[in-house]
Amino acid sequence: xxxxxxxxxxxxxxxxxxxxxxxxxxxxxxxxxxxxxxxxxxxxxxxxxxxxxxxxxxxxxxxxxxxxxxxxxxxxxxxxxxxxxxxxxxxxxxxxxxxxxxxxxxxxxxxxxxxxxxxxxxxxxxxxxxxxxxxxxxxxxxxxxxxxxxxxxxxxxxxxxxxxxxxxxxxxxxxxxxxxxxxxxxxxxxxxxxxxxxxxxxxxxxxxxxxxxxxxxxxxxxxxxxxxxxxxxxxxxxxxxxxxxxxxxxxxxxxxxxxxxxxxxxxxxxxxxxxxxxxxxxxxxxxxxxxxxxxxxxxxxxxxxxxxxxxxxxxxxxxxxxxxxxxxxxxxxxxxxxxxxxxxxxxxxxxxxxxxxxxxxxxxxxxxxxxxxxxxxxxxxxxxxxxxxxxxxxxxxxxxxxxxxxxxxxxxxxxxxxxxxxxxxxxxxxxxxxxxxxxxxxxxxxxxxxxxxxxxxxxx
Ligand code: GLU
Numbered sequence: 001x002x003x004x005x006x007x008x009x010x011x012x013x014x015x016x017x018x019x020x021x022x023x024x025x026x027x028x029x030x031x032x033x034x035x036x037x038x039x040x041x042x043x044x045x046x047x048x049x050x051x052x053x054x055x056x057x058x059x060x061x062x063x064x065x066x067x068x069x070x071x072x073x074x075x076x077x078x079x080x081x082x083x084x085x086x087x088x089x090x091x092x093x094x095x096x097x098x099x100x101x102x103x104x105x106x107x108x109x110x111x112x113x114x115x116x117x118x119x120x121x122x123x124x125x126x127x128x129x130x131x132x133x134x135x136x137x138x139x140x141x142x143x144x145x146x147x148x149x150x151x152x153x154x155x156x157x158x159x160x161x162x163x164x165x166x167x168x169x170x171x172x173x174x175x176x177x178x179x180x181x182x183x184x185x186x187x188x189x190x191x192x193x194x195x196x197x198x199x200x201x202x203x204x205x206x207x208x209x210x211x212x213x214x215x216x217x218x219x220x221x222x223x224x225x226x227x228x229x230x231x232x233x234x235x236x237x238x239x240x241x242x243x244x245x246x247x248x249x250x251x252x253x254x255x256x257x258x259x260x261x262x263x264x265x266x267x268x269x270x271x272x273x274x275x276x277x278x279x280x281x282x283x284x285x286x287x288x289x290x291x292x293x294x295x296x297x298x299x300x301x302x303x304x305x306x307x308x309x310x311x312x313x314x315x316x317x318x319x320x321x322x323x324x325x326x327x328x329x330x331x332x333x334x335x336x337x338x339x340x341x342x343x344x345x346x347x348x349x350x351x352x353x354x355x356x357x358x359x360x361x362x363x364x365x366x367x368x369x370x371x372x373x374x375x376x377x378x379x380x381x382x383x384x385x386x387x388x389x390x391x392x393x394x395x396x397x398x399x400x401x402x403x404x405x406x407x408x409x410x411x412x413x414x415x416x417x418x419x420x421x422x423x424x425x426x427x428x429x430x431x432x433x434x435x436x437x438x439x440x441x442x443x444x445x446x447x448x449x450x451x452x453x454x455x456x457x458x459x460x
Contacts, residue, residue: 001228002200003036003201004038004198005030005038005202006026006037006193006197007038007040008040008041008042008190008193009041010042010045011043013246014053014253015056015057015060016246016253017253018205020061020064021205021233021236023061024268025294027066028291028294031291037069039057039070040071040197041083042083042189043083044083044184044186054072056255060254060255063264064268078196078197091182093188093192094146094177094178094188097177100221103146103148104133104134104147104149106133107137107138107143108138116130128172128174133147144180145176147175148176148177148218148221150169151169152172155169155216155217158228158229158230159230160230161231161234161296165212167213169213172213172217190211191215191219192222194215194219195219195226200228201228205233206233206303207235234275236303237304237306239307251308259358260356262311262315262357263315263322269283269314274306275299276298277300278293279298284317284318312355313355315356316356319356320351324347325344327347327350328343328347334357335364337368338368343360345441346363346434346438348438349434349438350363352435353434366439367443372429373454383422384423384452387405387408387419388449388452388453390405391440391449398435401441402437405436405437422455424436427439427452
């Protein structure tokens, strides 16, 4: 039996961090088992779907190098892979259930259903559809949805994270599988596709755990083979412990990580550890190591809180292990104003300070913009002049500059901090910069000296 897994993201907003995490676990498992990874687009919510969001899903998964074997853009033996293109299939399957008496048409209006729900609330009992349309359908109505007749009893399944699961289906009311507009509900389309596409393991977020009994009852009713097992992965919580909200939490938006200069391989490493632990202190893993070591038994059950500090640490470590030329290549899109040679010269200094690529912009923007000269106190101005003297005849590269400045610091009688801070300010307009000798060496000598001189001779 060959393993087949899938993700089924909905193109209803920007690409979500949860999609990356679910995709990662699916890919790790597929690779471990030499299986197939399917990308299915769950686009049955016609009001909220946008093609550009679908493109964002592709783009972000490609950025993370989480490639799929079958999908809308690549085809495959079970195409189409966009649910909106499979509507006939869902209708056909629903017809089958209707014919077999396993589903029935429901003519209830939203108002009538709301009234039922309110009544249940009033009587303090959990709400379940009354089955009015099964036992006593109202006559003369044209608009109908299709409801699944829940067989009840116990639904059990294996969850690779949580073990053997048991749900009491007597608590589940008959639910809608085809809406009155003819579209399937998620609860119907998803298991139909899982079964038809021969998905063997359904690996998805914990928010879907309670959907599984619904979906298994449908798979059983349709006479399909069930997936072998499910795995419900812990929810990712925001840094403040709240549910990830697209509006309030930047960490929800996958594209933002790229914009900020997180390396895709570092983000994957971080995501693997968010919810799973190897049982050893190791924290940095190549992708192949993750494939070897990942196991569902070591996935935590509780929600996993996003930790920027840890991600930044991991990303910094990845940045430091990149070859200088590779790092320069990755920095290019962040620094369109600089040529590669300049970027390469900055790299030894950047590497010691950066935990994300976008920081290079803050460190280097003084190279293409002219900072406003600060007003210097007389004794500070004096020290800047001493620096100019020290730098005048020095060979223009970091080591020589450093040696010359250190000498000037010694002669000045103040500490390095006090001597260098105004230099940074004059050269970059900032209090924090790359090490001072790099800050200087990266500027052409004339410009560096011009900025220093200008600050010591402010116009009246
Ligand atoms: N569209 C659903 C989601 O993105 C798919 C859930 C599933 O994997 O079944 O959460």
